[in-house]
Amino acid sequence: MGPTCVGQGVPRKEGEAKVAGRAAYVDDLRLPGMLHGVTVRSTAARGRILAVGFGDGIPWDELVVVTARDVPGVNHVTLLDTDQPCLADGVVNHWDEPVVLLAHADRHLLEEARRRVHVEVEPLPAVLTIEDSLECRTVVWGKDNVFADYRVERGDPDGARRAAVHVVVGVYRTGAQEQLYIETQGVIAVPEPEGGISVHGSMQCPYYVQKALGPILGLPPERVRVVQTVTGGGFGGKEEYPSMIAAHAALLARKARRPVKLVYDREEDIQATTKRHPSRTWHRTAVDAEGRLLAMEVDFVIDGGAYKTLSPVVLSRGLIHSTGPYRCENVRLRGRAVATSAPPHGAFRGFGAPQSIFAVERHLDRVARDLGLDPVELRRRNFLHRGDRTAVGQEVREEPDMEGLMEKALEESDYRARRVACRRARERPGETVRRGVGLAAFYHGSGFTGSGEVHLASVASLECGPEGRVEVQASSTEIGQGTSTILAQITAGALGVDYRLVEVAPPDTDRVPDSGPTVASRTCMVVGRLVERCAGQALEVLRAEGLLPGGGHDDAQFVEACRVWCARHGPLRTHARYEPPPGIRWDPERFQGDAYGAYSWAVYVARVAVDTLTWETRVEDLVAVQEVGRAVHPLLAAGQVEGGVAQGVGFALYEKVVWRGGRVANARMTDYVMPTSEDAPPIRVHFVERPYAHGPSGAKGLGELPMDGPAPAIIAAVEDATGAALDSVPLLPEDLMVAMEGVIESR
Amino acid sequence: MNPGSQAVRAAGGPIRLRLQVNGHRREVDCFPMARLLDVLREGLGLTGTKEGCGEGECGACAVLLDGVLVQSCLVPAVQAQEASVETIEGLRGPGGLHPLQEAFLEAGGTQCGICTPGMVLAALALLREEPDPDEAAIRAALAGNLCRCTGYVRIVDAVARAAARLASGGPPS
Numbered sequence: 001m002g003p004t005c006v007g008q009g010v011p012r013k014e015g016e017a018k019v020a021g022r023a024a025y026v027d028d029l030r031l032p033g034m035l036h037g038v039t040v041r042s043t044a045a046r047g048r049i050l051a052v053g054f055g056d057g058i059p060w061d062e063l064v065v066v067t068a069r070d071v072p073g074v075n076h077v078t079l080l081d082t083d084q085p086c087l088a089d090g091v092v093n094h095w096d097e098p099v100v101l102l103a104h105a106d107r108h109l110l111e112e113a114r115r116r117v118h119v120e121v122e123p124l125p126a127v128l129t130i131e132d133s134l135e136c137r138t139v140v141w142g143k144d145n146v147f148a149d150y151r152v153e154r155g156d157p158d159g160a161r162r163a164a165v166h167v168v169v170g171v172y173r174t175g176a177q178e179q180l181y182i183e184t185q186g187v188i189a190v191p192e193p194e195g196g197i198s199v200h201g202s203m204q205c206p207y208y209v210q211k212a213l214g215p216i217l218g219l220p221p222e223r224v225r226v227v228q229t230v231t232g233g234g235f236g237g238k239e240e241y242p243s244m245i246a247a248h249a250a251l252l253a254r255k256a257r258r259p260v261k262l263v264y265d266r267e268e269d270i271q272a273t274t275k276r277h278p279s280r281t282w283h284r285t286a287v288d289a290e291g292r293l294l295a296m297e298v299d300f301v302i303d304g305g306a307y308k309t310l311s312p313v314v315l316s317r318g319l320i321h322s323t324g325p326y327r328c329e330n331v332r333l334r335g336r337a338v339a340t341s342a343p344p345h346g347a348f349r350g351f352g353a354p355q356s357i358f359a360v361e362r363h364l365d366r367v368a369r370d371l372g373l374d375p376v377e378l379r380r381r382n383f384l385h386r387g388d389r390t391a392v393g394q395e396v397r398e399e400p401d402m403e404g405l406m407e408k409a410l411e412e413s414d415y416r417a418r419r420v421a422c423r424r425a426r427e428r429p430g431e432t433v434r435r436g437v438g439l440a441a442f443y444h445g446s447g448f449t450g451s452g453e454v455h456l457a458s459v460a461s462l463e464c465g466p467e468g469r470v471e472v473q474a475s476s477t478e479i480g481q482g483t484s485t486i487l488a489q490i491t492a493g494a495l496g497v498d499y500r501l502v503e504v505a506p507p508d509t510d511r512v513p514d515s516g517p518t519v520a521s522r523t524c525m526v527v528g529r530l531v532e533r534c535a536g537q538a539l540e541v542l543r544a545e546g547l548l549p550g551g552g553h554d555d556a557q558f559v560e561a562c563r564v565w566c567a568r569h570g571p572l573r574t575h576a577r578y579e580p581p582p583g584i585r586w587d588p589e590r591f592q593g594d595a596y597g598a599y600s601w602a603v604y605v606a607r608v609a610v611d612t613l614t615w616e617t618r619v620e621d622l623v624a625v626q627e628v629g630r631a632v633h634p635l636l637a638a639g640q641v642e643g644g645v646a647q648g649v650g651f652a653l654y655e656k657v658v659w660r661g662g663r664v665a666n667a668r669m670t671d672y673v674m675p676t677s678e679d680a681p682p683i684r685v686h687f688v689e690r691p692y693a694h695g696p697s698g699a700k701g702l703g704e705l706p707m708d709g710p711a712p713a714i715i716a717a718v719e720d721a722t723g724a725a726l727d728s729v730p731l732l733p734e735d736l737m738v739a740m741e742g743v744i745e746s747r
Numbered sequence: 748m749n750p751g752s753q754a755v756r757a758a759g760g761p762i763r764l765r766l767q768v769n770g771h772r773r774e775v776d777c778f779p780m781a782r783l784l785d786v787l788r789e790g791l792g793l794t795g796t797k798e799g800c801g802e803g804e805c806g807a808c809a810v811l812l813d814g815v816l817v818q819s820c821l822v823p824a825v826q827a828q829e830a831s832v833e834t835i836e837g838l839r840g841p842g843g844l845h846p847l848q849e850a851f852l853e854a855g856g857t858q859c860g861i862c863t864p865g866m867v868l869a870a871l872a873l874l875r876e877e878p879d880p881d882e883a884a885i886r887a888a889l890a891g892n893l894c895r896c897t898g899y900v901r902i903v904d905a906v907a908r909a910a911a912r913l914a915s916g917g918p919p920s
């Protein structure tokens with residue numbers, strides 16, 4: 001297999017354990033003497049805590065009870081800021097904010113106990129919408145409810161607008177979306193000798209958890225050990241929240257001096273943990289008579305919820321993607337993340353980009369409609385090319401060939417013929433099902449935004465043992481996306497050995513270096529590159545010692561070389577630290593420069609059928625064409641696209657978080673509906689491969705890209721089918737009915 | 748935890764549950780209204796059966812009860828008295844894994860894996876009823892099992908592959 005293993009469908013490393021039911025997720029683990037934990041939460045959107053009462057009928061002295069007073073260190077979960085308490089103290093700023101923690105060996109008793117704790121709150125006015133927050137009549141955060149406010153300006157948008165033939169204005173909205181990983185959040189905390197703690201749990205970023213726990217527990221990082229257990233999906237939802245639940249379990253375990261398992265049930269997970277930021281985007285676009293973009297002005301606002309968490313970072317990615325893969329010399333962008341009284345919104349696949357890409361793609365359709373231009377043609381006239389600059393002034397160094405991707409997507413979907421056929425069918429009287437097609441063109445930056453990767457300074461390492469076994473050591477987690485497999489593939493490819501000789505160490509802060517968080521489509525491109533360099537160094541060392549020939553080797557030679565090296569020096573270890581690709585510069589003050597090392601590019605086409613009796617929309621076909629550099633594992637890569645598309649279908653048509661007074665009113669899988677096997681469309685995935693010079697074996701990022709395109713393509717198709725002007729998601733049947741029939745008078 | 752503890756305990760004291768699990772006789776003491784899911788996971792240590800929602804929506808807890816696909820989070824223990832239960836741990840095939848499990852591996856039908864045991868059991872129930880299902884039948888049979896990772900494409904493919912393989916090699920065991 002050796003060097004050719006990249007690009008092949010090798011078996012998933014952990015696949016067999018998963019299909020056999022042997023993979024141990026956190027809730028499958030039981031430790032001797034272990035207690036269970038639960039969380040008592042606030043029952044108001046905002047207010048002052050007057051009292052916490054412990055009701056009758058519970059043997060309270062048998063329970064471990066933890067409140068803010070039991071926090072030995074600082075009472076906040078450190079992320080970008082320190083505004084979010086680990087346990088509410090005196091005030092609550094959103095529904096379901098943690099106030100009291102309980103632990104006991106008997107889960108049933110514990111559940112009863114939770115119900116008997118009464119948190120009495122004197123309500124304060126809450127802020128429930130982006131508009132309320134911006135109006136600032138009630139201030140819930142800082143001076144003005146604003147977590148972050150970014151501006152970008154290039155060229156002369158005012159002058160360009162005044163000279164333009166058409167100016168098109170639109171406002172677009174997206175709703176909150178629940179990650180809905182099928183494994184809910186959970187951890188087990190274990191007290192270690194001398195006050196240390198170890199935490200085992202479902203998470204994306206073990207080092208984030210370590211960084212948050214130290215200050216809360218008053219411990220140096222080396223006394224906090226964090227181990228990722230097999231994780232049943234994350235999608236961003238297990239980026240920052242595990243720090244919170246891990247801190248809670250750790251506080252209980254420290255007080256109990258016993259292991260404590262804290263696993264959320266579904267309702268609690270939906271109510272209390274983060275979701276995709278709701279957004280509102282205003283566009284004003286000036287075009288010439290041929291539809292060329294002269295000026296783009298964008299005002300992008302996201303609802304961050306009650307605490308800052310990661311919102312500024314989500315905002316910056318969203319803002320940078322807000323003008324799409326189009327060339328425009330005159331831009332003015334403003335992005336704000338604002339505070340409301342909702343539980344904090346957080347990372348979810350795409351990280352702000354699905355929101356702003358939905359807006360810009362819908363807006364371009366509106367521009368096309370106003371100009372009487374075909375949406376395909378409008379896009380063709382404006383795509384970015386090598387040498388052009390993006391909204392933040394980044395020079396495009398690769399040739400995106402968006403035209404080629406679009407042509408491929410149109411061909412595969414038979415877009416043009418379908419569009420005509422749909423129109424004809426709509427004109428036939430008596431048709432109750434209307435069909436339409438729509439497309440979206442988009443790009444997604446791989447890795448952290450701006451200088452993020454430089455600040456992270458990630459490290460990965462490699463260890464070769466005497467039997468020629470190779471261990472990749474990185475904190476990048478396998479959450480279903482295939483980390484263990486692709487990192488092993490990249491390493492095997494670079495070492496020129498069989499994939500089976502390489503294993504990826506389980507992420508454990510005691511054993512692996514900090515290769516950064518598992519987010520931002522960075523694992524393959526950024527961490528993959530690190531492990532590739534580690535492998536290259538290992539080969540060099542073995543060659544320099546005269547143990548391997550310079551011109552290639554087989555597995556037996558490699559194994560023998562490792563054996564001799566280890567006998568002479570002990571295990572062979574190499575490591576690599578992140579280095580930015582040459583010429584990459586980012587100016588965070590002016591929000592200008594190279595926002596990402598590389599972009600992945602895509603065009604998606606959706607075909608829908610709308611039942612005009614029930615206003616239900618079905619996606620009948622979805623064609624996803626993308627260029628992601630090289631697909632390291634085509635089967636896993638296709639699986640990433642298909643999974644992302646299905647989530648995008650949910651974002652567009654099914655998944656609506658219903659808020660009532662700041663609380664999620666539909667926190668169950670019965671009421672919050674994600675696509676089933678019967679709702680998800682056939683998804684036809686095509687990769688156009690164009691190896692990227694600075695990615696491992698030519699790979700770029702992939703994980704988030706497929707989340708960006710489905711919603712705008714699908715809503716464009718519904719618009720094509722119905723003629724309604726549609727500018728928000730999710731679009732449930734009742735929303736479409738309102739758009740088509742006007743507000744229905746209640747009887 | 749669902750259902751509420753009171754409901755579990757109010758319905759009477761512990762019983763001795765006798766059942767066949769994956770072909771073996773097992774006995775376990777539990778409350779009659781305890782969930783079969785908890786009996787399997789906690790009473791018998793069979794953690795291959797997962798909990799995703801506790802309310803019958805996700806199918807992660809699916810097992811076969813006397814050959815019928817059920818959501819074990821909705822089945823009270825007492826209903827499994829003297830019954831036969833099949834879980835993911837009981838699946839076997841000539842090469843160790845059952846052909847369905849092999850097909851899930853090869854086709855990319857498992858990503859995070861948390862839905863996989865339930866999916867495999869739902870597929871097994873389908874193939875016993877309908878050894879040669881078309882795509883619509885497969886999609887219908889899996890509609891009670893949610894997967895957030897795969898978009899279902901490769902799961903459907905896995906079931907079709909397994910059906911083809913089983914058709915050439917005899918009925919599913």
Ligand code: FES
Nearest residue numbers: 800801803806820
């Ligand atoms: S846990 Fe039983 S259906 Fe979800």
Ligand code: FES
Nearest residue numbers: 859862894895896
């Ligand atoms: S593989 Fe993750 S939920 Fe199905």
